[in-house]
Amino acid sequence: MTAVLWLAGAILLAEVSRHRAACAGAVLLACVSGTTLPDLDLSLGLVHRSILTHGPLLPALLLLGPSRWRPAAAGLALGIGLHVAADTFPNAMTGYATVKLPFAGSIGATASYLWLAANALALTVVGGMLLAREFPPRWLAGLLAGSGAIGIAYLFVTDGGWPALGIYAAFGWLAVRQRKQARIG
Template sequence: MESIIWLSGAWLVSRWRPRDDWAWAAATMLACVAGTTLPDLDFTMMLAHRSALTHSVLPVLLLAARRGGRAIAPGLAIGLGVHLAADCFPNAMRGYAMVKLPLAGSIGRDASYLWLTVNAFAAMAIGIFWQPRPVTVSWRFAALIGCAGIGAAYLFVTDGGWPALSLFGLAGWLAVRRRRAARTA
């Protein structure tokens, strides 16, 4: 339920100063915090845990379809992607750990891994590359750094977070290394 409070705060900030880049960055980071816990709304919505409805990019797409939601959808997407990345590393992919379709039940072990991985990557891509309005590079970078910190803090304390945090760190290191190599060539 706290994800709804964080998301409401993000929406209020984005509506309060809709043309200010700093407000967009703040709203993005608030939405990112919301995204880290949003998938577990399946508990309060009387859905099976790891419901395909909440453990996918569907909440981001629904938010983006709303006029006021486009500004905060990237932050929600990053937080959701971080949560789904952690869910890719359960103690064992059985029972509660598997993704469930409404009225159909579990999609199975391998399909659950695939579902979580594809949706985590899609959410991260939406969050990083989708920009609902022009934002200066410095504020966009500040928002992404803030979301990275939020994601790292979430992964640091959650089950399955350490492997996901390690993979994100490796991907970041490889990206920086590749960029440096391209500059020297």
């Protein structure tokens, strides 16, 4: 339930102030929210790892709201991306760990791995793209660093977080290396 309060704070901050620092705060609050919000499925009477909460639906709903909510949508996408990245590495993809459709049950182990991995990637990319549209480069770098710190803190302590953290680190290293190569060439 705390995740809902973090998200409400992010939306309220984005709603009441157009100042860039307030929008940046909304991004970070929503990112924190997104790291645990998908597990709200249990409180909503859904089964664990519901496809409704472990995918793009919640950030998409924010994008349907006023344009000033976009920073919160970006942060939420990044946070949920981190959450589903960790969920991609359960001890075993059976029963409780699989992704479920409402009224239909599990989508199976292979489809669950694919759903979680694809959504971790898509939500991370979309969150980053939304940030790039809303903030100038210096602010973007700071927000990506802040979101990265939130991600490290979350992935460091959650089941499945270490492998996900390793993959994010590898992609980060590759991105930095690619950028350096582009400058040299």
